[in-house]
Amino acid sequence: AQSVTQPDARVTVSEGASLQLRCKYSYSATPYLFWYVQYPRQGLQLLLKYYSGDPVVQGVNGFEAEFSKSNSSFHLRKASVHWSDSAVYFCAVSMDNYAQGLTFGLGTRVSVFP
Amino acid sequence: GALVYQYPRRTICKSGTSMRMECQAVGFQATSVAWYRQSPQKTFELIALSTVNSAIKYEQNFTQEKFPISHPNLSFSSMTVLNAYLEDRGLYLCGARGRHNNQAPLFGEGTRLSVL
Numbered sequence: 147a148q149s150v151t152q153p154d155a156r157v158t159v160s161e162g163a164s165l166q167l168r169c170k171y172s173y174s175a176t177p178y179l180f181w182y183v184q185y186p187r188q189g190l191q192l193l194l195k196y197y198s199g200d201p202v203v204q205g206v207n208g209f210e211a212e213f214s215k216s217n218s219s220f221h222l223r224k225a226s227v228h229w230s231d232s233a234v235y236f237c238a239v240s241m242d243n244y245a246q247g248l249t250f251g252l253g254t255r256v257s258v259f260p
Numbered sequence: 261g262a263l264v265y266q267y268p269r270r271t272i273c274k275s276g277t278s279m280r281m282e283c284q285a286v287g288f289q290a291t292s293v294a295w296y297r298q299s300p301q302k303t304f305e306l307i308a309l310s311t312v313n314s315a316i317k318y319e320q321n322f323t324q325e326k327f328p329i330s331h332p333n334l335s336f337s338s339m340t341v342l343n344a345y346l347e348d349r350g351l352y353l354c355g356a357r358g359r360h361n362n363q364a365p366l367f368g369e370g371t372r373l374s375v376l
Contacts, residue, residue: 180364180365182367188369188370189266189351189353189367189368189369189370190304190353190355190367191367192364192365192366192367195364236303236304238304246309247294247296247306247309247319247355248294248296248304248306248355248365249306250296250303250304251303252302252303253303
């Protein structure tokens with residue numbers, strides 16, 4: 147079975163600083179990879195996804211992620227964070243893009259301070 | 261655009277009673293619908309996946325007897341939490357996918373269940 151590890155439970159950054167959130171997965175093949183964000187008292191919103199091709203994918207609100215097959219990783223980055231980026235970020239994987247559900251990591255809570 | 265609506269947004273039920281939640285896909289055909297639960301301070305657990313023309317597949321620790329799901333058409337799904345107890349509280353999310361290969365699952369805002 148696949149698994150997802152987000153090693154950082156909490157990250158605190160200053161507004162305007164860069165952000166990197168780590169995600170590692172365990173699966174024998176290349177899975178479908180996703181980053182979702184959960185704002186307070188809300189559901190999940192898709193930031194970006196990777197299926198194949200260019201390992202660097204661009205998402206919404208200035209987020210990007212880089213897939214590394216050799217490291218089994220899919221780290222999320224943002225060059226300059228805003229206070230509104232404070233939220234919980236979830237990395238998720240799926241064995242295929244249709245007939246399987248998602249396996250989520252535990253999430254990383256990001257707090258952005260002015 | 262494509263959206264997923266869930267209702268109710270919040271609900272409270274007495275211990276031992278049941279509660280039904282609904283999920284509606286708007287702007288696309290939901291050929292697969294997955295239900296997840298986020299228990300307090302935890303991540304999202306997959307409860308079951310429903311795919312058109314296939315049987316509903318439940319994950320370990322979740323059963324049809326406890327969480328019956330209906331997926332009667334390509335825009336609607338419902339799930340009931342039967343005989344709810346304290347451990348069933350949490351945020352229940354519906355994630356729907358369309359038939360196109362590059363479509364990521366879209367989630368609703370969730371139904372937050374409290375059990376008294």
